Amino acid sequence: MSRSISDSDLVSTFAHLGIDRDSAAHYAGRLEHLLLINRCGECSTYHHPPRPMCPKCWSTDVAATEVTGDGVIDLLIFLHQGPQAPGVDYSTPYPVASVALDEQAGLRFTATVIGSPNEEIAIGQRVTLDWFDRAGVPTPAFRLVGGAA
Amino acid sequence: MSTSSRNPMKDQVAFAGAATTGFSAHNTDRTPLSLAAEACSKLLRECGLKASDIDGICGPSSVSAGDLQNTLGIPELTWWSNPPIPFVNQVIQAASAVHAGVCDTVLVYHVPYRHAFFTASALRDPFRRVMPAIAPGGNPDTMWGPIGYTAWASRYIHEYNVPKERFGLVAINDRSNAQDNPGAAMREPMTMDDYMSARMVRWPLCLLDMDVPVDGADAFIITTTERARDLPFSPVMINAAVLGMVDANVEDQTVSLEHHGHHVVAKALKAKSDFWIDDIDVYFPYDGFTIITLNWLENIGFCGRGEAGDFLAANWDAEKNRILINGRIPVNPHGGALSEGGSQGSGHIREAIHQLQGRAGVRQVANARRTMVTAGGFFYNAQGLALHRD
Incomplete structure (x- = not known):
């Protein structure tokens, strides 16, 4: 996913929250007022905090996906x-x-x-x-x- | 997955001894290495061991095995490791190395230390300030680490409608017991009023729900049971030892108080050990936070869900103002993490060894032969240890 902010700026903005490549999309979403939670493209299961693989089915097709926050x-x-x-x-x-x-x-x-x-x-x-x-x-x-x- | 009862190490490896510096709730002018060296040299002398009798070293990374070897002049090691706490992890790694034949006699140590993260006074010590940070800072919007215990304490009160005074029984038990332990950091008597009026830190937990940051060190010798029989003190055999963790182990994603690391430990320890809670003479549940002790009592099977507080009230020795399960089994007789000092389990294990060796002084439980240590908390660090002597 392309982002409007550089990796360098993203990391420095969220360094105190322990940002890494697996959680980068979640934190980038915050800048747009979007709560993004990782969801599996294969089995549709959400998980949090963001992991590089779906804990349910081991698919690597996981994407930070907007949730309502309700x-x-x-x-x-x-x-x-x-x-x-x-x-x-x-x-x-x-x-x-x-x-x-x-x-x-x-x-x-x-x-x-x-x-x-x-x-x-x-x-x-x-x-x-x-x-x-x-x-x-x-x-x-x-x-x-x-x-x- | 079924729980395995396989346990080829059972009773083959033992503690030959344990020693401590005693704990202080004030900043000492000592380094962790200095405290570790004191406890270790004291223990080696007590056990009649020379530096050259040690071929393994194991403790947390706050003191590296190499620095301790160098300081004590231990000529040669064939094994060493610096795994993370709580302390049953060090015990399991050292015992496994002995059982596997990687080494024969391991010097095991822990150094509870007042790191700058824990207290304002520790933060003011420049030498402590420059030590590596042990926790992230700067984010209040989290249930990370120790905060997670507060979160689940809050949930426990909500689900089971438990009055806060029931948590206080855990703290008062520890304080009453600590009065008999000259090495304990906090020995002044504690009343329920003292507990209920203590400063709130993270609601619903107050200062007296949380273990005391201390400076001090514990040392242990782990070797084959056969070799331990040739040393001065009775061998304390490791009957079973386990760690426990579930997949939903992140603090705020933990499924419930009925499904976390404690439950894995309870199942595995029961499957691997030769005795269980009715057979033990003294019990050591972890008490880094009062909620952990309440939940251990339930999860190891002394009582039902949400009933630990009532169980403590029903098993209270009014004369000594402490817990005595079934009128017989003391709980954390050394004062535990809440009053002896926060030792991440090493104090519990050291006291368990001293009790089974008949070396616990005025705290001695008559004819103590079997004990269990259920260490650690809910998320990444539940642990169990079943110990006994001949």
């Missing part, structure tokens, strides 16, 4: 301290959620949750995908469906 919160924590990151000070505990995506049972994506006070965020709630900028880089996040109660 799903349900499976795992949820609030960081009272954590790694230094632009715009995160932890004075309000920072939510991190692993969301079971609607596309496939057991397929999860992890991101923060924005747009609601922490008291309203809980395991089992439906969310949808949103984006925010961190140091100028588009970053995926989840938002409770229906917004704040």
Whole structure:
């Protein structure tokens, strides 16, 4: 897949997230506000994080494929301290959620949750995908469906 | 796939001894190599072994086998390795090398160390700051590594409606036991109020749910059971040893609390060992996070799903303020990772050996003959070890 950004710029933008050739398409998608999850061209199974082969059928025909980002919160924590990151000070505990995506049972994506006070965020709630900028880089996040109660 | 019971190494390889520097929850002015050399030289003296009696070395990569050989003046090695922790991995590799005849007597070591990643005070030490980073930084939007245990602790509470006080029993057990261990880093008594009011780090886990970063070292001799019989201490035989991992091993993709590495370990250890949980005299579940101990108790079969907290409350020795399973089996009598110090399993295995050799001092479990160590967590590092003596 041709990209509008050079490999060098892509790698320097996402070096702190551990980008490699197998995950490059996923991270390039973020720059276009697209959540891309690897999907097998043979058996249609999604997997994440991006691997060079389909874990289900061993096909190498895997491609970063857009998903809606709609799903349900499976795992949820609030960081009272954590790694230094632009715009995160932890004075309000920072939510991190692993969301079971609607596309496939057991397929999860992890991101923060924005747009609601922490008291309203809980395991089992439906969310949808949103984006925010961190140091100028588009970053995926989840938002409770229906917004704040 | 069926679980194999094949185990030709059974009881052929043994621990001849174990020693420790003791652990400190403060930055020492020591390097990992200095701590390893102290523990190893102490153990070699206790076992009456000379440098030239050692022909294998195995420990984590924070101290290379070559640097340790050079420091201790061990003349010749025919085998060495620096595999990743937790520590049952070092044990399995060393025992396998002995069983295969690649070497005869292995010096095995671990160095729990207050790396800059773990604490702010460690980060302030310039010598620690320049050591290789042990974890990636800069990304809060992840369930990576230790954070994954918090994620699944949260899920555990959600699924089984477990009050947080049940997690506290794991921490209090360790602290009560550590009071009898002069080498433990944290020995002040802990109450449930202390636990419940501890600083929140990653909700729902607080500071006292997480193991203590320490400086220290453990050392072990692994050799043939036959050779160990000629050394001063009773051989502690490796009856079975396994690692366990499933395909969905990434922290946020783990299928559930009912399907991860622990379950592979439980099946494989049971298939390969000659004894099981009702036969043991002391038990060593991993406790790098309180949730790991609760889930081990369930996954190894002491109780059902989500019942570990109630099980601990029902098996509580009120007099000593600690766990005593069936009124008989102490759990992590050395204080575990939460109070002796975070040793990635080496402290548990060292205490298991001392208990079976009758060398555990005031902590000695009467007539301890069999034990199990269930080390590691859910994702990349579940491990099991069944040990016994004659």
